[in-house]
Amino acid sequence: MKKLLIFSGTTEGRLLAGSLCRAGHHVTVSVATEYGKELAFSEAGYRVWTGRLDREEMEEKLKAERFDAVIDATHPYAVQVTENLKSACEALGISYYRLKRMETSAKEAVYVSSPAEAVQYLEQTSGKVLLTTGAKELSAYASLSGFSDRVYARVLPCVESIEACQGCGLMGGHILAMQGPFSEEMNLAVLRQINAEFLVTKSSGTAGGFDEKVRAAKRAGAVVIVIGRTQQETGFSMEELCGLFGACQELAPPAYFPMFFPLQGKRILVVGAGAIAARRIQTLKRFGCYITVVAPRLSDPVRAMADRIYEREFADSDCGGMYFVLAATNDRAVNHHIVSLCRNRGILVNAADCKEECDFYFPAVAEHDGLVFGICSSGADHRKVKQAANFLRREFGRKQEGLE
Ligand SMILES: C[C@@]1(CC(=O)O)c2cc3[nH]c(cc4nc(cc5[nH]c(cc(n2)[C@H]1CCC(=O)O)[C@@](C)(CC(=O)O)[C@@H]5CCC(=O)O)C(CC(=O)O)=C4CCC(=O)O)c(CCC(=O)O)c3CC(=O)O
Numbered sequence: 001m002k003k004l005l006i007f008s009g010t011t012e013g014r015l016l017a018g019s020l021c022r023a024g025h026h027v028t029v030s031v032a033t034e035y036g037k038e039l040a041f042s043e044a045g046y047r048v049w050t051g052r053l054d055r056e057e058m059e060e061k062l063k064a065e066r067f068d069a070v071i072d073a074t075h076p077y078a079v080q081v082t083e084n085l086k087s088a089c090e091a092l093g094i095s096y097y098r099l100k101r102m103e104t105s106a107k108e109a110v111y112v113s114s115p116a117e118a119v120q121y122l123e124q125t126s127g128k129v130l131l132t133t134g135a136k137e138l139s140a141y142a143s144l145s146g147f148s149d150r151v152y153a154r155v156l157p158c159v160e161s162i163e164a165c166q167g168c169g170l171m172g173g174h175i176l177a178m179q180g181p182f183s184e185e186m187n188l189a190v191l192r193q194i195n196a197e198f199l200v201t202k203s204s205g206t207a208g209g210f211d212e213k214v215r216a217a218k219r220a221g222a223v224v225i226v227i228g229r230t231q232q233e234t235g236f237s238m239e240e241l242c243g244l245f246g247a248c249q250e251l252a253p254p255a256y257f258p259m260f261f262p263l264q265g266k267r268i269l270v271v272g273a274g275a276i277a278a279r280r281i282q283t284l285k286r287f288g289c290y291i292t293v294v295a296p297r298l299s300d301p302v303r304a305m306a307d308r309i310y311e312r313e314f315a316d317s318d319c320g321g322m323y324f325v326l327a328a329t330n331d332r333a334v335n336h337h338i339v340s341l342c343r344n345r346g347i348l349v350n351a352a353d354c355k356e357e358c359d360f361y362f363p364a365v366a367e368h369d370g371l372v373f374g375i376c377s378s379g380a381d382h383r384k385v386k387q388a389a390n391f392l393r394r395e396f397g398r399k400q401e402g403l404e
Pocket residue numbers: 276279280350351352353354355356358360361362363364365375376377378379380381382383385386387389390
């Protein structure tokens with residue numbers, strides 16, 4: 001067992017941390033933002049440090065904890081962090097490993113070497129631009145003529161990012177604050193929605209969602225502008241690092257395990273009575289459970305399906321005696337509060353607006369001839385789940401109607 005410190009910020013960093021943990025190492029992950037911490041925690045098993053560290057702080061922390069090795073899995077563009085980390089490790093005689101990102105290239109893309117060059121290129125064109133290069137480098141694009149009208153920035157949903165967007169003059173509908181990974185379909189929907197003619201991306205490698213962006217842009221008829229690497233990357237691949245530390249390489253987090261529980265007579269609480277709650281109540285009703293719904297206003301269909309209703313806002317005491325709870329309000333703070341409450345009381349809980357806070361996911365359900373199918377993508381692609389469920393429902397429907 002080794003004591004390892006991973007500087008992360010990338011999907012690969014998270015995957016590597018999971019693999020090394022499962023191989024029995026004592027792993028600490030250092031991430032720059034609180035948001036990164038929340039994500040990292042969802043995999044648990046390792047300790048997380050948050051905050052940007054300068055060169056001295058790095059050395060202090062490394063010295064205090066006596067790590068056997070440091071793995072640098074920061075983004076290839078975090079050049080300063082990499083330099084600091086390397087020199088701190090050198091000074092202390094700790095092994096330093098750079099994780100190399102997997103890279104793919106796009107044939108028909110426009111490759112430029114810097115944001116300034118991308119701006120130069122865009123100046124000669126017109127049409128909306130989807131920027132997917134992150135909030136930190138946004139200011140490098142702000143000199144583009146008509147910036148706040150032409151550009152839509154997709155950034156992480158954290159305060160720092162949104163402030164960076166506003167600081168550059170982007171407002172409201174031009175700030176797309178979302179957490180990836182993004183499927184091809186998701187990218188396509190965004191490109192179409194904003195009528196984008198250009199998509200700007202870093203050459204972020206396969207795990208950075210590069211391929212999904214390129215394929216979506218092609219379908220939307222948008223030109224991809226790739227900001228090439230500033231320097232040739234050297235280091236170790238994921239596979240090599242896993243080999244070095246005796247771990248099994250995982251290309252994606254492990255999938256969720258399907259479990260089938262008898263719900264007959266069980267008490268279930270649904271908080272909220274909007275479209276999502278209604279859909280889930282309808283599904284649950286088929287399994288014989290006893291459903292309590294709490295919401296300030298209830299639609300007639302929900303009223304008819306529920307076994308008990310409270311027409312008011314959620315109160316902490318509502319969770320008492322519940323088998324599980326679905327937090328399905330449209331208020332993040334309320335859903336988060338319900339999650340904390342349930343976790344304190346040992347009640348399983350699902351938050352419809354935040355997969356990181358779910359103890360379990362709600363599946364898409366299809367039934368046929370005494371069989372129940374529960375479909376889940378482990379949170380990766382809701383749309384794919386819905387499509388797969390609809391496919392089964394359609395096929396079984398045809399069988400039932402004797403069409404086949
Ligand atoms: C992780 C999970 C946790 C959980 O809630 O249990 C979750 C999370 C989230 N869904 C979001 C969005 C959408 N989800 C759907 C559809 C379904 N989502 C369902 C399950 C799950 N959704 C769980 C695991 C699923 C998996 O493994 O992938 C299904 C299967 C069951 C059901 O909901 O009944 C159902 C298909 C039902 C069927 O066809 O039968 C649609 C499409 C639509 O509604 O038509 C959209 C609109 C956007 C789009 O099209 O992508 C958002 C963003 C919310 C926001 O933007 O505010 C989050 C939050 C987040 O990701 O953090």
